[in-house]
Amino acid sequence: MIPLSRIRSEPEAVAQGARDKGEAAPVDMILALDETARQARTEVEQLRAEQNRISKGKVADPEQIGKLRAMKATIQEKERELNALEQQIEELLLYVPNPAHPGVPVGADETGNQVVRLEGEPRPFSFQPRTHLELGETLGLFDFARAAKISGSRFAILAGWGPRLQRALVSYMLDRARENGYVELATPYLVRREAMTGTANLPKFEDDAFRTDDDLFLIPTAEVPVTNYYREEILSEEQLPLAHVAHTPCFRKEAGAAGKDTRGFIRLHQFDKVELVRFVHPDNSLDELEKLTSHAESVLSGLGLHYRVLLMCTGDMGFAQWKKYDLEAWAPGMERFLEVSSCSVFGDFQARRAGIRFRPASGKLQYVHTLNGSALAVPRTMVALLETWQQEDSTVVVPEVLVPYLGVDHIGLDNVVVNSGIGDNQHPL
Template sequence: MFDIKWIRDNSEDFDAGLKSRGLEPLAEKLLALDDARRQHVTKLQDAQSRRNAASKEIGKAKGAKDEALAAKLMAEVADLKEVIQSGEEEERQLTKAVDDALAVIPNLPREDVPVGRDEKGNTEVRRVGEPRKFNFQPKQHFELGEALGLMDFETATKVSGARFVFLKGALARLDRALGSFMLDLHTGTFGYTETNPPLLVRDDAAYGTGNLPKFSEDLFQTTNGYWLIPTAEVSLTNVVRDRILDEAELPMRMTAWTPCFRSEAGAAGRDTRGMIRQHQFSKVELVSITSPETSGDEHERMTNCAEDVLRRLGLPFRTMLLCTGDMGFASRKTYDIEVWLPGQDAYREISSCSVCGDFQARRMGARFRGADGKTQFVHTLNGSGLAVGRTLVAVLENYQQADGSVIIPEALQPYMGGLTKIEKAG
């Protein structure tokens, strides 16, 4: 969310930032809306001033026993009252028009973000681990899971429709093991506070993180108006909504392992088989609340925390710096971590770590008070640490054996009750 005053003072920079995202200039249009609002406010203020003055003049006229003048002034005050009342409603509408226009404008990229139109403009930052060389044709995760009898899409489709799955037995336990492993790592090693947040949120919470109003079609809504979270980022970031923190409380680092729900409205025809893109999935989310001066370093730290999950699981990955045209709505800079999937012979996104600057904080009214006593907006960051379902996919494909069994990574074995291999039941 942008401050219209900032746009007025920095209109060229604002339009240049939008252009780097592939969008048309908007400063002139927004300022025209705000000018109309400001002119109307001035008109109302003038009317109120005249009403106050006329009210005082009524007393003087009555004191002078000039009843004709007093009656004229009283009629003027009554007319001004109607003008002000109707004008206040028009002011609300003009203010809403400005706010609505600002609410759907994406964040501006940082200067160090490469300019590009789509994923082709992304830049590889690093690559870790060598993809395993197989002496057989590696299978995709759904082929492995179905052959093991532990991944059931057919029954899930009968129960819920497309893009759902039943995991059973050792695969259900592997899913649980991955989430527990990630939480233990992020809380025990990296100092995040484990949180069990609400899965249903109100409009203002989804608005605060930038999911509303622009992306309502990507969310699921209950019949009584709640929104199912697309990620725990929504719940966790709103912890600081309408608060003024003390600078000593920063950085705040929170993590949560939750179900997530997405309609995948724009994903028709993409990843229709398997677990890559589902309506319901689980994810371990990382959220940080920082001061403006430390958010850049925190972004690098958060990305390293997410990468460390893959390092400890022995999964090859690469980290990509997204270009301006491929970033998310609220982001100023984003790293995507892509894990190697031998069944697809491709790297696929498993985490996205973003620094949002004060974009979400302005929408939420989240501030902190510095040592000088002055308040300013916090900076917010979020990242997947990791998407649990996609990590399960990566484990299955990278640790598959020629006979269809799957070796369990050493780091997960303590969470699997000593099980070292997943095999088809005899």
């Protein structure tokens, strides 16, 4: 949340920051309401001061009591007006986006993003690499038809080696994060409205989330429960930076993306993700973003995947982000880069909404800065992995770091996992 004081002191910068992101900030409306509210506040406070002065100590004089009684009615009325104004301002403030850091390139859409670096080598192929869908067909990893039967489109069922590969990836990612100093949390997948507001998924993006009858929301990312972990708390300066990792499913309506990636494993209503979250001192949050990004990257390089790092431009970085990198892994079968991670720093934007502060050695309480990044989104990582490490016979070599987790060094036709016994219902081979 952008504090009202900042909107007063630099309204044009805030408005421009919004425009750069392709959004409209209700800055003028806020300023107008604020002007009215300030006048009302002065009036109320003066009346209050008067009231306090008179009623200091016990009041016995009936004349005074009569006067106070009259004042009370006036104050109550004015105060009601003031409260209404303040509430409107608060509500509008929630719709003001976080202006990007000055170092972020201004751009309208993904064409404005900058490739910061390219890492690893695309693996050379002596044959035409297949897509993960073809590989999955051969190896019996996915079952989209039955997923649709049960849950509709954009859901996936993993089968055989599929779920095992997912578990291996998740374990690897979590262990990686722990090595990098992140304390693991296992969180609820349903959260309250306040938590969604804290990370700025609400109020503006309510349509993107699944909501229950009890006004709980299925988390769109572990960012929500983990960032809100320290909600309304005052941390000590020595605790910073705090780093947490969580593996959760993520639920997204993705209403805006209709018609894009409608089939397969790339865009799902539910997918697994390992998320890194950092709570840091405001003085070094930009350095912390580099650190966080490198932690996410270490998973990709560990898996031997070719990837690129993009600095997102203003128009493609989102409502709350201050600066953001995307990590995209190369999928040789599909011949495209897949977004497997977004690493962002939010400044104090989320901390203000969630009330996460710390006590500096001297001076007033300050808001922490928050960061988060996927490390990584599991399905797309799996796609890049399968497509990268496939062999000509459609088997897949398991990257060395995953072998201890998976227990085999390749996924193939010889060791494919099938049902057996009565009522045998084999996956496609």
